[in-house]
Amino acid sequence: MPKRRRDPSMALPSEITPREIYLGRRRLLGALAGLAIGGTSLASSPVPARLTYRKNAALSTTEPPNSYEDITTYNNFYEFGTGKADPSRLSGSFRPRPWTVAITGEAEQTGTYTLEDLLKPHPLEERIYRLRCVEAWSMVIPWVGFPLGDLVKRCRPTSRAKYVAFRTVERPSEMPGQRFPVLDWPYVEGLRIDEATHPLTILAVGLYGEVLPNQNGAPLRLVVPWKYGFKSIKSIVEIRFTERQPPTSWNRSAPHEYGFYANVNPEVDHPRWSQARERRIGAGVFSARQPTLPFNGYADQVAALYRGLDLRKNY
């Protein structure tokens, strides 16, 4: 059973213990485990652990965030099934800790790093971003993470590194969706290196101030807010610097429907449906579908990355 915050049968220590005592105890446990991330233990947390972070209002939308319930029960994570409710229902036996990430390819600082080592130098921020799924729905999510560009810098990519490729963990014993050939496992994604180092691109470790639930990509997932949601790969175990454009799961599975770029674009329809409008999850059955914005509303910040590129061909 996934741990859901709103399940009344599962009171959190934060609900039965005064908050300061609860936080103090978590810090103490974190220190004892030697796994302090922002002062909070991530060691086999029995409950979602609070993270320490600063709010980045400048890079956050002022639109109201979706509820924790929406964000954690309406998911795409095919490793746990293709239904929107499957990831929250079927990810309970996934173990996101301990975790390591391999840094490979065209960089000086390659090697295998524990999650804690990877995160240590990076202060966490909350950024409230829109997520626009290619299926024409959207959500607003308060992520907690840090710029991928800061990590890329630490890896010291060589001059040959033009792309960054990402790979999701492959664990069919814990991920029931991987027992079926829905996609060619493991899930892989990629960015151009200038997209990867853009200040809007983050690696997220939490949402709503708590460590990521399994269904949202625990313990570490990418968030690229101006691209369709499928670029935001979950449960990352490898970050590889490459000279050539890397393969991506959805492009490999249906190349006419999903390109490498996948920039949100209301003017380029998916072959089977329009991308002009979107349905905000949780907004109510009678609420109007709202217009989709170029680059998901982040055009001012990112359009310059694509100057001279034909966005109809490079969809």
Ligand SMILES: Nc1nc2c(c(=O)[nH]1)N[C@H]1C(S)=C(S)[C@@H](COP(=O)(O)O)O[C@H]1N2
């Ligand atoms: N490994 C992996 N990452 C993935 C997916 C997936 O199926 N597997 N789905 C993608 C899609 S289509 C979307 S819309 C977002 C959804 O993220 P969320 O469930 O946290 O809202 O995750 C993306 N990352």
Ligand SMILES: [Mo]
């Ligand atoms: Mo998506």
